[in-house]
Amino acid sequence: MTATIRPSFRQKLSAALAETWLRLLNISRYPGQLALEIIIPIVFAAMPMLLGRATAGANAAANFQANTGTSNYVAFLLIGSNTFTIVSSAFWHIAYWLRFEQETGTLESIYLTPTTSMTLAGGVALYSVVRGLTSALLAYILGCLIFRVDPFAGDVLLALLFILIGLIPLYGVAFLFGALVLKVKESNALVGLMQWVVSFLMGIFYPVAVLPPLVRLLALLFPPTWMVNGVRSALLGMGFFFGKWYLDIAVLMAFALSVPLLSFWAFNRVEQGVKRNEGMGEF
Amino acid sequence: MQGQVRIDNLSKTYHTRQRKGLFKSEEKRVEALKGVSLEIKPGEVFGLLGPNGAGKTTLIKCLTTLLLPTGGEAWVNGYHLTREANQIRASVGCMLMGERGLYWKLTGSENLIFFGALYHLSPSARRRRAAEIVERLNLGDIADRSVETYSSGQKMKLAFAKALINDAPLLILDEPTNTLDLPSARELRAVVRELNASGKTVIYTTHIMAEAETMCDRVAIVDRGEVLALGTAAELKASLGREEVIHIEGVISAQAGEAVQRLAGVSRAVRAAVDGHTQLTVVAQDQRALLPRLIETLTAHDAVLQKIVPEEVTLEDVFIARTGRTLADDTWVK
Numbered sequence: 001m002t003a004t005i006r007p008s009f010r011q012k013l014s015a016a017l018a019e020t021w022l023r024l025l026n027i028s029r030y031p032g033q034l035a036l037e038i039i040i041p042i043v044f045a046a047m048p049m050l051l052g053r054a055t056a057g058a059n060a061a062a063n064f065q066a067n068t069g070t071s072n073y074v075a076f077l078l079i080g081s082n083t084f085t086i087v088s089s090a091f092w093h094i095a096y097w098l099r100f101e102q103e104t105g106t107l108e109s110i111y112l113t114p115t116t117s118m119t120l121a122g123g124v125a126l127y128s129v130v131r132g133l134t135s136a137l138l139a140y141i142l143g144c145l146i147f148r149v150d151p152f153a154g155d156v157l158l159a160l161l162f163i164l165i166g167l168i169p170l171y172g173v174a175f176l177f178g179a180l181v182l183k184v185k186e187s188n189a190l191v192g193l194m195q196w197v198v199s200f201l202m203g204i205f206y207p208v209a210v211l212p213p214l215v216r217l218l219a220l221l222f223p224p225t226w227m228v229n230g231v232r233s234a235l236l237g238m239g240f241f242f243g244k245w246y247l248d249i250a251v252l253m254a255f256a257l258s259v260p261l262l263s264f265w266a267f268n269r270v271e272q273g274v275k276r277n278e279g280m281g282e283f
Numbered sequence: 284m285q286g287q288v289r290i291d292n293l294s295k296t297y298h299t300r301q302r303k304g305l306f307k308s309e310e311k312r313v314e315a316l317k318g319v320s321l322e323i324k325p326g327e328v329f330g331l332l333g334p335n336g337a338g339k340t341t342l343i344k345c346l347t348t349l350l351l352p353t354g355g356e357a358w359v360n361g362y363h364l365t366r367e368a369n370q371i372r373a374s375v376g377c378m379l380m381g382e383r384g385l386y387w388k389l390t391g392s393e394n395l396i397f398f399g400a401l402y403h404l405s406p407s408a409r410r411r412r413a414a415e416i417v418e419r420l421n422l423g424d425i426a427d428r429s430v431e432t433y434s435s436g437q438k439m440k441l442a443f444a445k446a447l448i449n450d451a452p453l454l455i456l457d458e459p460t461n462t463l464d465l466p467s468a469r470e471l472r473a474v475v476r477e478l479n480a481s482g483k484t485v486i487y488t489t490h491i492m493a494e495a496e497t498m499c500d501r502v503a504i505v506d507r508g509e510v511l512a513l514g515t516a517a518e519l520k521a522s523l524g525r526e527e528v529i530h531i532e533g534v535i536s537a538q539a540g541e542a543v544q545r546l547a548g549v550s551r552a553v554r555a556a557v558d559g560h561t562q563l564t565v566v567a568q569d570q571r572a573l574l575p576r577l578i579e580t581l582t583a584h585d586a587v588l589q590k591i592v593p594e595e596v597t598l599e600d601v602f603i604a605r606t607g608r609t610l611a612d613d614t615w616v617k
């Protein structure tokens with residue numbers, strides 16, 4: 001027999017990477033979608049930009065400075081829309097992965113193998129990060145060039161740190177959401193709804209400070225809010241939630257440690273529940 | 284010696300919600316397995332024969348840890364069903380639900396290599412193993428085409444190939460010839476036999492009597508979640524004892540069939556449609572004594588008789604004798 005009964009960490013990693021590779025192979029067969037992914041965030045950010053120019057005219061930058069702490073509303077909006085790309089690609093890729101495989105029948109095939117769903121989830125997350133981050137970065141730079149602002153003013157490394165640490169709780173939340181998708185066997189409506197809630201809470205087009213207190217509290221319980229604010233503060237110097245960058249990073253770290261545990265627990269519970277009843281293949 | 288697979292009083296109940304209008308729904312329980320116990324010996328081809336809905340797939344999904352049983356225990360390759368689920372998955376090659384279960388956007392080889400990775404084969408071992416299987420199953424012409432361009436039979440073949448990727452000592456095949464044309468089915472059965480000859484234990488499910496009879500060393504006849512009979516084909520047929528079987532073909536009404544059933548000495552009379560005419564299978568104690576009365580009764584009910592064949596007992600007859608139904612009838616579980 002060729003299969004290993006007790007796989008080493010390296011073998012598990014190799015299985016996860018195979019999943020990443022499979023996703024990349026699969027998407028490479030839909031090139032149009034990739035091009036669209038870079039254009040959409042720019043258009044998405046251009047809309048409020050143009051609205052701003054229409055309502056505030058020449059004073060747009062000054063008004064924006066007074067309300068948010070930066071006059072660079074172009075970069076502000078581009079960061080918002082591109083962080084949203086990262087966030088929404090996490091939700092879409094995880095939810096769609098599970099749902100699509102369930103519908104096509106491949107989910108049962110992979111549950112026949114000794115590779116655990118968590119290992120595969122890691123592989124899918126890596127794919128999703130690569131895809132989300134690449135298109136967000138490309139769209140951000142391209143957007144800045146189009147609207148003639150400097151994409152890399154400010155502390156670029158700190159911004160990256162916020163993104164990298166923020167990714168961990170983000171994917172934690174996405175898997176929590178994936179568990180929900182497996183449970184209710186529905187993805188499109190759920191992701192659609194989730195996107196609106198998330199885009200409202202994390203402040204794509206505005207700082208969360210303008211939200212009413214209760215809604216703002218809700219927004220602050222959501223890790224991507226800290227991610228987008230961290231990036232904006234690092235690049236545009238508009239102020240961290242707790243004043244100092246490392247305090248905000250600490251909050252993200254706390255999310256990074258707790259949220260994945262919660263989603264691991266929830267995912268396992270749903271998985272056992274589904275196996276106890278009708279099985280992964282039913283949809 | 285402990286068997287390759289030991290199943291001890293395994294049961295599985297599905298709970299489903301049946302919609303009754305917009306907001307109302309009603310819970311429905313389906314007892315798909317009702318306390319199945321079996322032992323499968325190393326090196327044998329073990330058949331699960333039963334009509335659609337008998338519970339064959341459910342049993343296989345339990346054995347491959349896709350489903351948690353409601354009750355009972357099992358050991359597969361010496362590993363405990365729930366405590367050592369990962370070990371079981373690593374040591375079983377399974378073909379389930381045929382062509383679904385493959386990535387249609389990928390090529391055949393890419394599919395095999397991917398699943399090789401999920402069985403923790405090293406990158407070079409994956410490619411080597413995939414190439415070996417492609418060669419062995421004559422998939423060379425299509426291996427580098429995306430699966431969506433395959434015919435249904437080619438997809439089934441690839442699904443079978445996928446079950447071989449981890450070179451497991453136990454192969455579990457759920458109706459592997461289901462949508463195959465006759466030559467492909469014959470080819471697949473030949474490969475299964477070769478694999479068995481090279482030492483692999485095989486669990487083979489089918490609802491086709493002839494397939495179970497030719498493929499399997501031992502057969503369990505399954506119906507409505509229960510094992511009705513178990514043994515070699517010869518033993519099962521012998522279990523009918525002094526009972527004999529007569530197959531009658533022609534135009535035979537339901538009333539005619541019922542009248543035959545009421546004759547003394549007839550234990551079963553089951554009608555089924557076969558190639559546009561009716562076939563009546565009569566299980567009886569003493570066909571010589573029965574034959575004149577049988578013909579009389581049928582003609583009295585306006586039956587047109589084309590062929591009357593006192594026959595060798597088949598496994599299908601065993602099923603009919605036990606259940607009063609043919610294997611072609613779908614089972615329904617309340």
Ligand SMILES: Nc1ncnc2c1ncn2[C@@H]1O[C@H](COP(=O)(O)OP(=O)(O)O)[C@@H](O)[C@H]1O
Binds near residue numbers: 298314614
């Ligand atoms: N997911 C499910 N939910 C509810 N009932 C099911 C489910 N899967 C199978 N069944 C029922 O369980 C019984 C056994 O089905 P199955 O194991 O597929 O039989 P077979 O493979 O022998 O055709 C059938 O009555 C079937 O309708």
Ligand SMILES: [Mg+2]
Binds near residue numbers: 336339340341457458
């Ligand atoms: Mg079946």
